[in-house]
Amino acid sequence: MEASSFGHRKVKAMKELVRGQDLAKRLQKSISRGGSPSSAEDDAQELVASFTKALSVLSHSESDDGSQVSDGQNDPAARSEGSSEESSKRKDGRGRYKRRRPSDTWSKISPTLVDDGHAWRKYGQKSILNTDFPRSYYRCTHKVEQKCPATKQVQMISKDPLMYQSTYYGRHTCKNLLNSPQIIVEHEDEDSKKLVSFSGNAASSQNNAFFSSLSFGLIKEEPRQETVPGGDHALFRSQPLPPPPPPPPSDCNFLPEYWPREVDQLDDFMPFGSY
DNA sequence: TTGATTTGACCACC
């Protein structure tokens, strides 16, 4: 159908993303140099606006997503295993697949499938209307043992350049991995690592989720796509891993050449509802 | 053998 229209929107979105990338780099430099907080904040605001715009453009062609997150009816806490007693009545042990509500959801766009500090298990994949690529569904590996409600969806939104949109739902309650994610901003010289620690306090759990979403983790399905330290770019880690596995895999060809590697760690973060 | 992924089917929401 309106393929050319979609292409146009894609180009527009890409422009915004590239701009966002530029802003992210500025922000990164600003942070690493201890620049003025106000200019960093300005950059951050612009960055958010840029990605918001890009997402908005993209979501126009994926209007399902927008409508999906804009409904606030359901109760994720009660969905799936949560209401086990009632669910036992349903036939075949299935049912009660409620749609998600917008709270506790956020998304990011990245040229790679960035790990986020948690182990995910893929439980489904579906073709979504008006999208070129299927959407993958992940849940926390510890969903069963620790009743961790966190899930995420990953969808490729563009193949050239490769862009993924990861949407996170719910917060991790599992204790397997760090509750106090730490971010290491690594610079050219190892000695100048900056460590930012976020104490795991519930009030800022959204922030924790944010930062953990920026950090490394495990996605069982795509082990090759873990981002690796690639030089002088900022490196976000979920925990102070002692040995950074040095050899940057040469098969890491997911990034288009013109896409600097910084950005694959500096993913944007965008709570739903802002657009 | 065990754990993860794939895939078809089921179910709720719009």
Place this chain on the structure above:
DNA sequence: GGTGGTCAAATCAA
């Protein structure tokens, strides 16, 4: 009725 989200059996991989 169409669509998105989830389940679970079958299959695959380590």
